Amino acid sequence: MKQLSTGGIETLSLRALARELGVSHAAPLRHFSTKADLLQALAMDGVTQMIGSTAAATEELCGLERLRRMAEGYVEWARNNPAYHMVLRNPDVMRHASDALRQTLEDFARVQRKEIEVAQAQGWRSEERPQVLFVHLVALMAGSAIVATDPIYKAPVAQLLQPGDIDASLELFLRMPED
Template sequence: MSTSTDQGSADGAYHHGNLREALLGLAVETLSDSGVEQLSLRAMARELDVSHAAPLRHFKTKADLLNAIAVEGVKSLLAATSAAAADQPSGVRRLRHMALAYVDWAREHAAFHRVIRNPEVMRHATAPLHEMLAEFASLQRREISAAQGQGWRADADADVLFVHLVSLTAGTAIVATDAMYQAPMGAATSREALTASLDLFLSDRSSS
């Protein structure tokens, strides 16, 4: 009979509080490599050598696990963009640093980036996660307004600028991390090239 517990196997691999992080990490890896269909709490319990009941203390259902993954990924992304923007003056310079931080985060956390773009993952997102995303969108809109007040694309429609910013940032992150684009685009997916692409939109024309 197995002696595994929610603390892990006899080698003490999982102390208090570590199993949740181990489950999230393994789930991200599984989702990135194999997709939602292959994600199973029981299978992860076997791989981590804990009892089948152990993961249920952290995630009652697969949907709970998917929401937790989405929350962790989005929190990490928003923390990175907020940190990059914190020391920049409000307006286009802050927008530029936020966009670059987004792309850099996607490069550094490629598996997480793929996972939070998965519709099946985000389908299980709860209201607090949607509120986080809405708050980030509001921040982007405020910085667009500030940038226009400084003369950056002052005659453009703010809603159009917002859509363009989101599309450009998310699209650039995908180009930077998705193998589909790496081979045909080659050096065009380097950080320098992608930064130059962002700057076609986000350069501070008012300071030129």
């Protein structure tokens, strides 16, 4: 159906894609009726892959540890798939997300909320309101991925940002209080 991320991309153009595949300029429109459709498909693909390499890979864990590994895995996925990550960062793409994409993201959020509950039952920040922890987690994951990948955020930190710093930052939030 499609071989994505053929080259390091993101001046994506349907016509360039057609050229790359050696087909006529309008051929891609048979598969994606509009350019937004293509980006939708890429976003869905990216989200599926991201969830596959975070939530699924931590299925045997639970509670706080699972949350930490999920967050670390998310940042690592963003690092390893900058093209997909850029698509997911694009507000214009996500604003018109399909119902299926929204549903997938909601399922992912549900897992996070469930594990927050478990972690709280295990004594992690048990006095906090769960939705505040959830918002914090989501913001921290999204922001850490950006800091880890976007050159403009790397610049102000320059050499100061050592390899493990982002994981250490995630752990500031995702660790037991008595550690």
